[in-house]
Amino acid sequence: MAGYRELLAQVRLEIEEISSVDAHERLAADERPLFVDVREPDEWEEGHVPGAIHVTRGRLESRMEGLVPDKERAIVVYCSGGSRSAFASKVLGDLGYENVVNLAGGFADWKRNGFDVTIPRALSAEQRSRYSRHLLIPEVGEDGQQRLLDARVLLVGAGGLGSPASLYLAAAGVGTLGIVDADVVDESNLQRQIVHSTDRLGEPKVASARRTLEALNPDVNVVPFEERLGSDNVERILDGGWDVIIDGADNFPTRYLVNDASVWHGIPVVHGSIYRFEGQVTVFSPGQGPCYRCLFPTPPPPELAPSCAEGGVLGVLPGIIGSLQANEALKLILERGDTLVGRLLLFDALGTTLDEVQVRRDADCPVCGDSPSITEYVDYVEFCNAPVQI
Amino acid sequence: MAAVRIPPTLRAEVGGVRELEARGATVRAVIEDLAERYPPLGALLLAGGELASHVNVYLGGEDVKTLDGLDTPVYDGETIILLPAMAGG
Numbered sequence: 001m002a003g004y005r006e007l008l009a010q011v012r013l014e015i016e017e018i019s020s021v022d023a024h025e026r027l028a029a030d031e032r033p034l035f036v037d038v039r040e041p042d043e044w045e046e047g048h049v050p051g052a053i054h055v056t057r058g059r060l061e062s063r064m065e066g067l068v069p070d071k072e073r074a075i076v077v078y079c080s081g082g083s084r085s086a087f088a089s090k091v092l093g094d095l096g097y098e099n100v101v102n103l104a105g106g107f108a109d110w111k112r113n114g115f116d117v118t119i120p121r122a123l124s125a126e127q128r129s130r131y132s133r134h135l136l137i138p139e140v141g142e143d144g145q146q147r148l149l150d151a152r153v154l155l156v157g158a159g160g161l162g163s164p165a166s167l168y169l170a171a172a173g174v175g176t177l178g179i180v181d182a183d184v185v186d187e188s189n190l191q192r193q194i195v196h197s198t199d200r201l202g203e204p205k206v207a208s209a210r211r212t213l214e215a216l217n218p219d220v221n222v223v224p225f226e227e228r229l230g231s232d233n234v235e236r237i238l239d240g241g242w243d244v245i246i247d248g249a250d251n252f253p254t255r256y257l258v259n260d261a262s263v264w265h266g267i268p269v270v271h272g273s274i275y276r277f278e279g280q281v282t283v284f285s286p287g288q289g290p291c292y293r294c295l296f297p298t299p300p301p302p303e304l305a306p307s308c309a310e311g312g313v314l315g316v317l318p319g320i321i322g323s324l325q326a327n328e329a330l331k332l333i334l335e336r337g338d339t340l341v342g343r344l345l346l347f348d349a350l351g352t353t354l355d356e357v358q359v360r361r362d363a364d365c366p367v368c369g370d371s372p373s374i375t376e377y378v379d380y381v382e383f384c385n386a387p388v389q390i
Numbered sequence: 391m392a393a394v395r396i397p398p399t400l401r402a403e404v405g406g407v408r409e410l411e412a413r414g415a416t417v418r419a420v421i422e423d424l425a426e427r428y429p430p431l432g433a434l435l436l437a438g439g440e441l442a443s444h445v446n447v448y449l450g451g452e453d454v455k456t457l458d459g460l461d462t463p464v465y466d467g468e469t470i471i472l473l474p475a476m477a478g479g
Contacts (some may be wrong), residue, residue, distance in 0.1 A: 032463075044421070161479045249478040255477060273476040275400045280476060296475035300444040304399050304434065308478040346471070350408070357448045357471065360456055 005173035009084055009184040012295040015089040018101040020109045023076050027051075033074035034144075038088040039107070043080060045311060047117040049110060054142075057084050060091055067138050071096045078103035127219065131173055137335045145173060146236075149219060151333045154242040154267075156229055156258055157323070158205040160308065161248030161272045161325060162317030163195035168326035169246075170213040171219045174333070176214060177220055178240055181205040182228040192315040197249065229254050234261045244329045245269045248305055248322065252299040259292035260377060263368045270328045270340075272321045275306070277314050277349040279321035282340045282359060283328050286368065289341040294369075315347050392420050395433075403431040412470075417447060418438050418460035420470060423455045433474070446473045 002010065018026075022366060035052035037044055044054045057079070068075070075097060079085040082104050089102040103110065111117060123131065127149075134140040134148075143208050151174050155162045158181040183205050185196045193205075198209040206224035225237055229249070234371050238261050246267050247258050254354055255273075262269045268285040275355050284291045299305060322351065324345065331337045346355040368375040391411045392403035396404055404410060404424075412427075421441075425432020435445055438459070447454045448471040454462045464470065 008449040157479050159479055187456075229456060250477060252475070252477045255475075270479065274478045275476045278398050278476070280473075295442070296446070298443045299477070300399070300474045304444070304474055305400065305477055311478075346473070355451075355471065357446075357451045357473070358453065358456075360453070 011086050013088045014229060015086060015093065016101045017082075017104040019104055020113050020115065023103055023329060024113065024115050024207070025073075025109075026076070031074060033076045033101075035070075035110065036067065036075055036077045036088075036105075037079075037107070038077060038085050039079050040329075043107075045120055045122045047107075047111075047119045049078065049107065050080075050116050052118075053058070057088055058113045059089055061095065062069045063138075064092065065099075066096075066097060068076045074099045074232070076101055076103055078106050080108055082106040082109075097386055114287045127173070128284075130217070130219075134172070140334060144334045147173040148173045149331070149334055151244070152176040152178070152236070152240065152242050153244045153246060153329055153333075154180070154240065155246045155248060156180050156254065157248035157250060158195060158209045159183075159189065159194075159248060159250060160274060160313065161322040162209070162246065163193045164319045164322035165246050165248060165270075165272075166195055166209060166213055167216065167324045168323060169329060170217045170222075171218075172326075172330060173217060173219050174329075175219065175221060176223060176366050178211050178223040178235060178237070178242065180224060180225040180227065180229050181209075182226060188309075192313065192318050194319070196276045204285065228369075230255060231257065234377065238262075238265050238267070244332050246325050246329060247271045248311075248318075248325070255292060257377065258300070260284060260367050260374065263291050268332055268341075270325045270332070272318075272325045274313055274321050276312055277317060279317055280344055281321050281324045281328070281347070282344040283332070284338070285332075285341045287342055290359045290361040291365060291368040293367050295344065295359050295366045297362075297366075314349055317347075320347060391466060393467075394420065394424060395469065397472055397474055397476075399474055399476070400431060400472065402424055403434065404428050414464060416460065417454050417462045417464055417470065420436060421447075421460070442475055447471070450472060458469060459464045 037048050037051040037052045037054045038057040077085040077089045077316045086102050089100050092100045118178050134145050153174050155166050157180050184199045185203050185208050194201050195212045196208045204226050206226045210222040210224055213220055258364050263286045267287045270283050273280045329337050343355050344359050363370050394410045394412050412420045412423045414423050
């Protein structure tokens with residue numbers, strides 16, 4: 001029976017090793033190898049090779065194929081001194097990875113050479129528990145959760161769409177949520193606006209939403225804007241360095257205003273709209289796809305544009321559409337998956353059908369086109385000729 | 391025959407139905423067929439013989455403006471989606 005030293009010596013014969021200096025040189029090559037850190041979480045948190053992924057030695061067999069499906073990928077495995085990662089290298093070879101080398105001397109030697117080190121910001125024990133289901137998803141993980149905590153999302157409207165969107169974004173740990181709404185909570189809102197409640201009747205919606213969201217997740221900082229978004233305040237409100245805007249407004253003037261401002265500020269907008277049993281959702285990302293005016297150059301005449309207050313809406317519909325908006329916002333923040341840029345999703349709750357149509361950037365668009373004709377905020381109320389309420 | 395999806399804001403003009411069958415070899419012919427049968431709908435969809443700017447028309451998931459507009463050919467069994475903007479939130 002071989003002891004630890006014999007076993008390690010045996011494994012070293014079966015794997016390839018690389019010095020820190022050589023590994024560092026390969027980082028500058030066109031095809032950078034992927035560094036895989038197999039140390040324990042507390043070691044990782046004290047610093048790691050920039051760009052490395054973290055899989056503890058104990059989870060290597062079960063997690064690796066999910067994290068790195070390409071078995072031909074060049075991989076450098078490391079631990080603190082090169083021993084644990086020697087065994088890890090052997091295991092990766094057994095799993096079918098063809099291009100694996102062990103970092104001789106490990107992270108200690110890497111640091112001794114003075115090479116760059118990334119020191120991750122660590123989640124607290126409470127956060128690790130709260131977001132554990134996110135941390136288990138390779139596409140989110142600790143880096144993704146940190147991104148969410150650092151993210152700033154502005155919700156235009158704390159109504160039907162803003163309710164589920166803000167609840168899920170807050171639950172997900174999006175660190176800062178701006179909410180713009182001038183209304184107070186009305187009894188007729190509560191059939192669908194689930195961020196509010198009966199004991200909040202008459203309370204400003206931004207205050208009510210803030211109470212609910214901060215109670216759901218104390219990590220979230222809610223920035224209330226108890227005002228109607230208009231050409232007079234849009235610049236001030238958008239000045240907050242927002243990563244994503246969720247458009248859950250209930251009128252055309254605000255939607256066109258949000259669009260123009262987002263194009264000029266380069267902020268992606270997750271658009272949702274609802275009426276009776278039907279909803280639309282898409283993403284407008286300046287510079288990457290169409291804008292709202294490419295899709296709808298002009299609003300319908302007022303008789304064809306009844307609001308939910310005039311035409312009604314099934315209570316659960318904004319729950320579905322607003323949740324889809326939250327999903328798009330999370331992907332934009334995480335830079336994962338395929339967003340709805342260039343695609344408009346149409347949901348019909350009566351038939352339970354989902355259709356998708358293509359939306360293309362219009363080179364003649366007055367705002368995001370090649371020669372824009374609208375370069376400052378328009379008087380949207382007059383332009384839309386419709387009664388305006390937020 | 392093509393199927394035409396009627397958006398909720400236009401359903402009052404067609405007796406409340408969500409989808410209609412219509413005849414025509416082009417988008418124009420299909421919409422004119424509908425306009426003949428439902429004049430109030432026609433008045434909202436067409437302006438001076440052209441599509442009203444506030445209504446998008448999709449065929450096979452593409453905006454017909456990016457195809458051949460009203461002259462885009464329509465084949466049997468295809469679905470046309472009429473889509474105005476909705477403001478509700």
